[in-house]
Amino acid sequence: MSTYTNNYIPINKYTRPGLKLNGVKKLVVHYTANPGAGADNHRKYFSNAQVYASAHIFVDKTEAICIIPLNEVAYHANDIQQRDSAGNPYRGVAALKPNANFLSIGVEMCLEKDGSFHSDTVERTEDVFVELCKKFGLDPIDDIVRHYDITHKNCPAPWVSNSQKFADFKNRVKAKMSGESVSKASPTKSTTSSPSSSSAATGSLKSKVDKLRFYSKPSWEDKDVVGTVNKGIGFPTVVEKVKVGSAYQYKVKNSKGDTYYITAADEYVTVSGNVKTSAPTKSSAKSNSGIKSVGKIKIIGVSSSAIVMDKPDRNKAKNLGTVKLGDTISISGSVKGSNNAKGYWEVIYKGKRGYISGQYGKKI
The missing domain is CATH 3.40.80.10 (Peptidoglycan recognition protein-like)
Incomplete structure (x- = not known):
C-alpha cells in the first residue's frame, strides 16, 4: 500500500x-x-x-x-x-x-x-x-x-x-x-510522553489529542519541545495563561512540580477551574516603547498565519513567530528588502523589529 x-x-x-x-x-x-x-x-x-x-x-x-x-x-x-x-x-x-x-x-x-x-x-x-x-x-x-x-x-x-x-x-x-525499528528516543520520537514528565489530569488540564507538544519555556520553537502528552493525559496544576507571540499557552506543573508550557487552544486542551491570564511583562512594554509605531496592519492573504521574519529577506531570514489571519499588528514602517516584489512590512513583534511579506498585510 x-x-x-x-x-x-x-x-x-x-x-x-x-x-x-x-x-x-x-x-x-x-x-x-x-x-x-x-x-x-x-x-x-x-x-x-x-x-x-x-x-x-x-x-x-x-x-x-x-x-x-x-x-x-x-x-x-x-x-x-x-x-x-x-x-x-x-x-x-x-x-x-x-x-x-x-x-x-x-x-x-x-x-x-x-x-x-x-x-x-x-x-x-x-x-x-x-x-x-x-x-x-x-x-x-x-x-x-x-x-x-x-x-x-x-x-x-x-x-x-x-x-x-x-x-x-x-x-x-x-x-x-533496512527493516529496523526506529527508537523512540530518536529526535522525532523523543517528544513522546512519559510518567515522569506528565500525569493523568485530575481536573486541571488534559489533552484532547495524541502527541500534543509541551515546551520548556514560553515558546513555539522545535528546540524548546521537551515532550508530548496523549489524549486524556495532562498536568495536575495550571498556573496561568500567558501570551506567546500571537497565541496563548498555559503555564503548567507536573506532579513533581516541574514547570512547562502547553498550548491554550480550546481545540487541543480542556481545562477545569479558573485560570488567570498574565498581564504583559514590564520588560515587554519597555521594549515596545523603544520602537515608534506608525500604524497597524491586518493579516490577509494566508490560509492560517503569516510568518514574522528577523530580516526583510524571505529566503534567508529566520522565523520569529507567526500572526494569525485576521489579527492586527503594529508597524514601524515598510521596506523593499530582498526576494519579494511586494516588499515587507516592518512590524513590532514581541517588543522587537520583525518583517512580514508585504502581500500578507493590509494597513488599517
Missing part, C-alpha cells in the same frame, strides 16, 4: 508543465512556510496558481498527496538564490546540474499553526521517502537533500538552522528501509 495518494492537478504552464523528467537522481525535501495549511490546501492552491512553483508530494499529519506524476517536472528547486564568484547560478548538488527540476522529486512538509512540524508529519514524510528511495533505487543518506543544499534557500528552515535534525531524519529513513 502506498504511503501517498495520487490527486493530480491539471496540466498548465505554471505549476504542472507536463514535461518529462530526465531521471531521478535525488529526492528534495522542502517545507511549505505556510503555517496551518495542509496537503489538500496546497493541492487546491497549485491547481489554479499563476506562479512558476510546485512540488510532487505534500505531506501533513494526516495524509500525503501526490499532485504531479513522479515522471513529470515540478518547479521546486531551480530558483537562483546565490551566484558563485564567476557570476554563475549557485548549484550545490553536482548531480542536479544544470536544472534540478528535471532530475529530482520534490516533497513538501506542511507546518502546524504554530510554525512547527507535527511529529506525525515527520514520521509520514519518513515513510514517503522510504517508498521513493525503494522505487528509484536511491540511498537516503546520499540522495535525500534539502532545498538549501541546492540553492542555499532557507528551506526547510527548521532543518537549515539545525542540520542535525535533517541528518537524524535521513538515518531514520535508512533504518526503516
Whole structure:
C-alpha cells in the first residue's frame, strides 16, 4: 500500500508543465512556510496558481498527496538564490546540474499553526521517502537533500538552522528501509510522553489529542519541545495563561512540580477551574516603547498565519513567530528588502523589529 495518494492537478504552464523528467537522481525535501495549511490546501492552491512553483508530494499529519506524476517536472528547486564568484547560478548538488527540476522529486512538509512540524508529519514524510528511495533505487543518506543544499534557500528552515535534525531524519529513513525499528528516543520520537514528565489530569488540564507538544519555556520553537502528552493525559496544576507571540499557552506543573508550557487552544486542551491570564511583562512594554509605531496592519492573504521574519529577506531570514489571519499588528514602517516584489512590512513583534511579506498585510 502506498504511503501517498495520487490527486493530480491539471496540466498548465505554471505549476504542472507536463514535461518529462530526465531521471531521478535525488529526492528534495522542502517545507511549505505556510503555517496551518495542509496537503489538500496546497493541492487546491497549485491547481489554479499563476506562479512558476510546485512540488510532487505534500505531506501533513494526516495524509500525503501526490499532485504531479513522479515522471513529470515540478518547479521546486531551480530558483537562483546565490551566484558563485564567476557570476554563475549557485548549484550545490553536482548531480542536479544544470536544472534540478528535471532530475529530482520534490516533497513538501506542511507546518502546524504554530510554525512547527507535527511529529506525525515527520514520521509520514519518513515513510514517503522510504517508498521513493525503494522505487528509484536511491540511498537516503546520499540522495535525500534539502532545498538549501541546492540553492542555499532557507528551506526547510527548521532543518537549515539545525542540520542535525535533517541528518537524524535521513538515518531514520535508512533504518526503516533496512527493516529496523526506529527508537523512540530518536529526535522525532523523543517528544513522546512519559510518567515522569506528565500525569493523568485530575481536573486541571488534559489533552484532547495524541502527541500534543509541551515546551520548556514560553515558546513555539522545535528546540524548546521537551515532550508530548496523549489524549486524556495532562498536568495536575495550571498556573496561568500567558501570551506567546500571537497565541496563548498555559503555564503548567507536573506532579513533581516541574514547570512547562502547553498550548491554550480550546481545540487541543480542556481545562477545569479558573485560570488567570498574565498581564504583559514590564520588560515587554519597555521594549515596545523603544520602537515608534506608525500604524497597524491586518493579516490577509494566508490560509492560517503569516510568518514574522528577523530580516526583510524571505529566503534567508529566520522565523520569529507567526500572526494569525485576521489579527492586527503594529508597524514601524515598510521596506523593499530582498526576494519579494511586494516588499515587507516592518512590524513590532514581541517588543522587537520583525518583517512580514508585504502581500500578507493590509494597513488599517
